[in-house]
Amino acid sequence: MSARTGLEQDPQLPPVALDPEVVEAHHRRWTPARIAVWAAISLLGAVSWAIIAIVRGETINAIWFVFAAVCTYLIGYRFYARYIEKNLLRPDDRRATPAEYKADGKDYVATDRRVLYGHHFAAIAGAGPLVGPVLAAQMGYLPGTIWIIVGVVLAGAVQDYLVLFFSMRRGGRSLGQMARDELGVVGGTAALLATLVIMVIIVAILALVVVNALAESPWGVFSVGMTIPIALFMGAYLRFWRPGKVTEISVIGFVLLIAVIAGGGAIAGTSWGADLFLLDKTTIAWMIVVYGFVAAVLPVWMLLAPRDYLSTFMKIGTIVMLALAIVIVRPVLESPAVSEFASTGTGPVVSGSLFPFLFVTIACGALSGFHALISSGTTPKLVEKERQTRMIGYGGMLMESFVAIMALVAALSIDRGIYFAMNSSGAATGGTVEGAVAFVNGLGLAGVDLTPDMLTQTAADVGEESIVSRTGGAPTLAVGLANIMARLVGGSGMMAFWYHFAIMFEALFILTAVDAGTRVARFMLQDSLGNLFPRFKDTSWRPGAWAATAIMVGAWGAVLLMGVTDPLGGINTLFPLFGIANQLLAAIALAVCMAIVAKLGLFRYLWVVVLPLGFAAAVTITASMYKIFSPVPAVGYFAQHNAFRDALAAGETSFGTATSVEAMEAVVRNTMIQGVLSIVFVSLAIVVILTAIAATWKSYRRKASASSEDPAVLSRMFAPAGFLATPEEKELEKQWAALPASRRPARTGHH
């Protein structure tokens, strides 16, 4: 190995890495105890999968989903990720990571692997894995469960791991820069443009989820609105009074947050509170557009940084709490394994049949292209040792998948009739209890018998006026979480608190994502505009910054308002666009990885990348083709467009769910925009994939391997690779601990 990299261990220091043979021997040493543990994990996993997939009872206990997920993750992590590590990535702990050789004490800081795991997880987890599985639950529990668990092991975690590793070997370069390096100008530019358009769509649809959760909910509007003054207070506290006291202010912020959630009910109960905070969707959408602009031009310390502290706190805390609650409460799910909507594609929540729309709907929980931007951003600059990337990249994504499984369980734990009443568009239910009952019972679902009482009672329990047509996934998840948590703490009297806690939890992430996404998009736009008007390259030039921010906010704001006012319902037509955008970004990231692997000459193991890339490409391109060419109006944007245009031409004044000529014209306009966006996405992604295939073929023809990595630098530190140090690693840690301080090489992160 030293021949390959030319790195020689400093004889003055203890070893900086375990001998590869020692690592290999550790993995191959199958003691009876270890065999017993892995046999037990496999057996429990197999039994859980059998219960989920084969046994058909009336109900199923949620605990089996937890066991199936955790056992499969452990096996995937121990065997598949290890296979990728050994054969494809071949990390070398004698090489210094950017955190060591570029150490600056600010951006490049070697960070303890366990802390970095938490940090990386908090950066990749957002509202996506919580919302997608909820919407996909209309197809039954089985398809979603299989894709979330199998998809993460073979696709999502692989993507995150590869991108993190490749970026780390390139000094922490971004995905866009790697695309340019590997795919050339055409592929690189297409990747950059696609990222920009995708970012706009993702921000718009996340904002739509918040609008749907807060509309007609004074309690929600008050508590989420109060996060703005809380964040401003926290920002000023850290800036002027007590700089750096992050833990302290996070605790204060958290207490204030809980206070406004708890107090929101009382405020919403007063007549002035209801008057002030009861807002319709269009008003809230405009408020978010204005918020997005202001938040993105304000300095980071005022709003974004304190919000980040709050959401990190909430994220890790709530997820641990929900996991405990599911294990303790063990809710019983009353959903069929596979519902009729999986094959007919006529589900009211999101239209389209299982292939490809299940995969597009679940998106983030199994494979998320957005993670490639994080895995090639902050995290690679903080990794201490190369072998830790398996735990952080692959392991971090397994945790995200587990969050998605919990969201699915929470959504399935509520009554199926209520689920459909909440998730069918207002256009279908009319927004009334009677309309919802008639619509849901009219779906003809076995075992579903919805009564008006059930809807009004649930609404009263969670402290809302109505729960009919609360689409977008967030309110459904909130009801599910409230159900489970109330059984653990507080009983039904606490349901309203838990419901608004969950809404706050999601709104907090989304508003942060809206702010940060607008900033990133603004910089990308300024960078591109700078090629035409050099002045725009200067990101501190106020007029340029404001203009570019206004353009980006205008772009996502237009899509958001289109979704909010859509006579067809909004989420059901727009959510597929979100999923397709995210999965196309994943295909782009995997295409870049494929070109890198090919350049290294590792063709025997290329399938590890080709498998998820092929699947993601097949799913997204097929879904795009359906959206563009399907003759079924509910599925194809242009089919819908033509149907409404023809109706208008025939002089009709109402058509389908559009009850006026203006509404019909809105559908004609919206479907055209959505259709054109689909064409733009898929074309850009196809360009990137084709240039990656061309680059791969060129590498294959050339036979010789090449590298676009930074030169290897010798590491002068040691740290274990996994959560727990192995006995061999502990031995090395002891040697390093015994080293007198005077002989210890300069290191950051420890003192």
Next chain:
Amino acid sequence: MAGTPEAETPSRAATPLASTFDAVRRGAKGVAWFCRGVLGADAYEKYRAHVEAEHPRDAAEWLMTEKEFWRDRTDRQDRNPQGRCC
């Protein structure tokens, strides 16, 4: 490895009660260390350690004060925005 939970010196508690108390105390310290790390509350300590190691003779000349450091940190985020995940 100072600063990490392993660095804690092993306790030599005499009674079972004292050793339980000791284990709880170390567990709580570990949780606090993890939370501080994840939130990034220890960023200034790390920065200072880095500067002191780089400039052992005249670290004070190079070192930003705590207030300056945190201002610089958010100002750098202004110039290099990072996306948050969906």
